[in-house]
Amino acid sequence: MSDxxxxxxxxxxxxxxGVFFQGVNHSTVWSDPRSGSQLHPSTFTQLIxxxxxxxxxxxxxGEGLRLREQHGRIHDLDxxxxxxxxxxxxxxxxxxxxxxxxATQNTTYNDPADLARRLASLDVLSGGRAAWxxxxxxNAWTGANFRRGGYLDHADRYERAERFVTLAxxxxxxxxxxxxxPVTSADRFFDVEITPTVPRSPQGHPVVFQAGDSPAGRxxxxxxxxxxxxxxxxxxxxxxxxxxxxxxxxxxxxRPEDDVLVxxxxxxxxxxxxxxxxEKARWVLEQQVTPATALSLVGQVWGEDLSGYDPDGxxxxxxxxxxxxxxxxxxxxxxxxxxxxxxxxxxxxxxNKYSLRELVLHHSSERGFAGTASQLADxxxxxxxxxxxxxxxxxxxxxxxxxxxxxxxLVPALQDRGAxxxxxxxxxxxxxxxLRPPLTRR
Numbered sequence: 001m002s003d004x005x006x007x008x009x010x011x012x013x014x015x016x017x018g019v020f021f022q023g024v025n026h027s028t029v030w031s032d033p034r035s036g037s038q039l040h041p042s043t044f045t046q047l048i049x050x051x052x053x054x055x056x057x058x059x060x061x062g063e064g065l066r067l068r069e070q071h072g073r074i075h076d077l078d079x080x081x082x083x084x085x086x087x088x089x090x091x092x093x094x095x096x097x098x099x100x101x102x103a104t105q106n107t108t109y110n111d112p113a114d115l116a117r118r119l120a121s122l123d124v125l126s127g128g129r130a131a132w133x134x135x136x137x138x139n140a141w142t143g144a145n146f147r148r149g150g151y152l153d154h155a156d157r158y159e160r161a162e163r164f165v166t167l168a169x170x171x172x173x174x175x176x177x178x179x180x181x182p183v184t185s186a187d188r189f190f191d192v193e194i195t196p197t198v199p200r201s202p203q204g205h206p207v208v209f210q211a212g213d214s215p216a217g218r219x220x221x222x223x224x225x226x227x228x229x230x231x232x233x234x235x236x237x238x239x240x241x242x243x244x245x246x247x248x249x250x251x252x253x254x255r256p257e258d259d260v261l262v263x264x265x266x267x268x269x270x271x272x273x274x275x276x277x278x279e280k281a282r283w284v285l286e287q288q289v290t291p292a293t294a295l296s297l298v299g300q301v302w303g304e305d306l307s308g309y310d311p312d313g314x315x316x317x318x319x320x321x322x323x324x325x326x327x328x329x330x331x332x333x334x335x336x337x338x339x340x341x342x343x344x345x346x347x348x349x350x351x352n353k354y355s356l357r358e359l360v361l362h363h364s365s366e367r368g369f370a371g372t373a374s375q376l377a378d379x380x381x382x383x384x385x386x387x388x389x390x391x392x393x394x395x396x397x398x399x400x401x402x403x404x405x406x407x408x409x410l411v412p413a414l415q416d417r418g419a420x421x422x423x424x425x426x427x428x429x430x431x432x433x434x435l436r437p438p439l440t441r442r
Contacts (some may be wrong), residue, residue, distance in 0.1 A: 008385040015384050015420050016391025016433060017411075018058040018102070019051045019403060020265055023082035027267065027367075029287040029398050036400045038082060041091070046400040048092050051099055054407030055421055057432040058100035058131060059092065060209075060229075060393055061085040065109060065142050086118050093126035100429030102131040102209060107161040109137065109146050113194040116168040119206045120198040128203035128428035132168075133229060134210050136161045158216045160189045165208065165224050167192070169440050172206075175199045203428035205438035222249035225260055226435050229393055233264030234367050239388040261390040261433060267368030268394055270376060270405040281370040284397045289364050294357040301338045301345075311357040315342070315349055377413035384419065 022028065023038055036043035048059045064082050085103040093101055101122060105115055123130035136157035137143070143152075152160065167190060170183045174196045183194040210225035212218065221228040232242040243262045250260050269284055271277040289297075291311035299306035302320045309316070320338035349359045369376055383389055396402025414420035425431055436442065 008382075009387040010385050013384045013390070013419075015380050015414055016261070016263060017051075017054065017056045017406075018060050018100075018263060018391070018393040019047065019056055020060045020062070020393045020395045021047065021399065022062045022395060023064055025395075026290075026293050027288050027395060027397060028402075029284065031290075032287065032398060034398060034401055038399070043400045044088060044092060045095055047396070047403065048096055048099060050400070050403045050407055052096050054403065054411045055424060056099055056403075057391070058102050058393075058429060059089075059096075060102040060133065061088065061104055063104035063106060063133075063135065065106060065137070065145060086122055089130070090122055090125060093122065093129065098129070098424045098427065098432070100129045100131055100207070100432060101126055102133050102207075104133040104135055104211075106135050106137055107164040108152055108157060109142070110164075112164050112167040112190060113171070113192060115164075116171040116194070117196070117198055119168070120172055120196075120201070123201035123203065123206045124198055126201075128201040128430070130201070131207035131209055131227075131429055134161055134165060134208060134225070136212070158212070158220045162220055162224055163187060163189050167194070169205060169438070171196050172200060172204075172438075173440050201428075203430040204441050207429050207433065207435065218246055218249055219253075221260060222246065222253045222255070224439075226430075227261045227263055227433065230262060230264040230389075233266030233389070233392060234369075236383060236386070236388050239264060239383065240386065243388055255439075256436075259436065261435070263391050263393045264389050265393045265395055267397055268376065268392070268406055268410065269368070269370040269397070270373055270409050271370075272372065274372065277370050277372060281365075285361055285365055288397065289357065289361050291357055294360040297360055298345075298356055301341050303338060309356065312355045315346055315356050315359065373409040373413040376410055377417055377419070380410075381414065381417055381419040 021044070029035060030038075036046070051059055062082075063085055085105065089101040089103055103119070103122070105119070119130055119132050137152075163185075167183065167185055170185075171194055174181045174183050174194075175198070177199070180196045183192070183196070185192055207226045208224060209227045209229050210217065210221040211229040212220060213231060218228070228246055230239075230242055232239040239262075242264075246260060246262055247257045251257050267284075269277065269281045271280045292307070294311050295306045295309055298315065302316055304321055306316065320342050345359055348354065348362065349356075352358075352362070354362060369379065371379065380392065384391060394403070394406065411420055415422060425434075430437075
């Protein structure tokens with residue numbers, strides 16, 4: 001990069017890395033012979049041990065409370081099912097020493113007393129390495145598993161989540177080393193009297209991640225989270241705008257500007273030469289966006305089954321048949337006007353003479369980073385030191401070997417620039433991330 005130290009807002013900042021194991025997705029190349037079973041312990045063991053060897057701060061698990069569906073049918077292009085995150089992370093805690101363990105857990109379909117206890121248990125058993133990625137759900141599709149589909153208004157989900165986190169923190173604070181005090185609360189979401197059973201860990205509380213991107217989600221993170229997990233991990237200007245917005249909200253919430261770390265999710269492709277980078281990135285993209293996947297993604301916007309269409313032919317000429325995009329295949333386009341999306345896509349396809357699949361490949365190619373280790377080290381260092389983020393939550397395109405090039409090539413290049421630690425700075429996740437003590441214990 002051409003930037004000098006004086007041009008950068010945080011000239012001494014280092015890159016933080018986490019690894020995000022999604023489970024349900026099409027961005028992981030599950031069809032490759034090198035791909036491991038997403039249920040077999042060896043997959044998780046190899047991936048987390050590679051991440052720990054690379055001094056990653058955390059191993060981050062997504063959550064799947066129901067199999068992905070489309071038009072009422074199980075979507076067989078995504079890998080299906082995955083183990084319970086806390087059960088899995090408890091197993092991995094005994095196989096690792098320093099890396100943090102982040103469990104995505106839902107505030108809509110869990111109970112504060114039970115979840116606070118299970119998170120505290122993981123935190124104690126791991127020696128202070130646990131974290132909670134707080135997510136919300138308001139759709140009837142997931143709720144049907146719990147016999148209360150659609151019961152929670154969209155506008156209420158963050159209010160319930162914030163009350164949930166507040167109660168969990170009170171439970172974690174209630175054990176003072178000699179005894180405990182029951183936690184009571186009565187409001188429109190919770191009427192509880194909780195007797196805690198687990199003491200505090202060396203880091204005090206599990207670290208709280210939050211992944212919302214709406215204004216309400218950002219405000220919730222500014223008030224309640226330690227780390228915000230964003231999807232602004234491809235374009236620097238977009239990431240910087242998001243990070244600055246989060247910092248303003250953090251200050252408005254009465255906290256120091258740097259009290260919430262920003263870790264966007266991203267993909268990283270590393271190769272030895274520029275020609276190999278181009279070839280490898282293209283291979284990854286084409287494996288991720290198969291013809292069937294392209295038809296499925298476009299069909300989500302059009303609101304109909306397009307499996308009978310030719311992926312090498314044009315986009316549908318008729319308008320989408322639904323008013324808004326639903327969330328059954330994820331939230332990336334949820335709530336957006338599909339007719340507006342279709343209009344933009346048609347314009348891009350016409351201008352570039354793209355087929356349906358070529359259009360999806362075009363949009364998918366805008367995700368993440370690709371380069372040599374030296375190029376990527378310069379770029380990621382610039383992102384962190386310019387204030388666009390504090391690090392990255394890496395989604396491997398291949399599991400479990402997808403971190404090997406990052407750990408063996410990119411991490412040493414970052415260390416050569418003084419932009420990556422030479423070792424873990426402590427034993428707890430809060431120490432790895434450089435976080436202050438828990439909000440209620442300052």
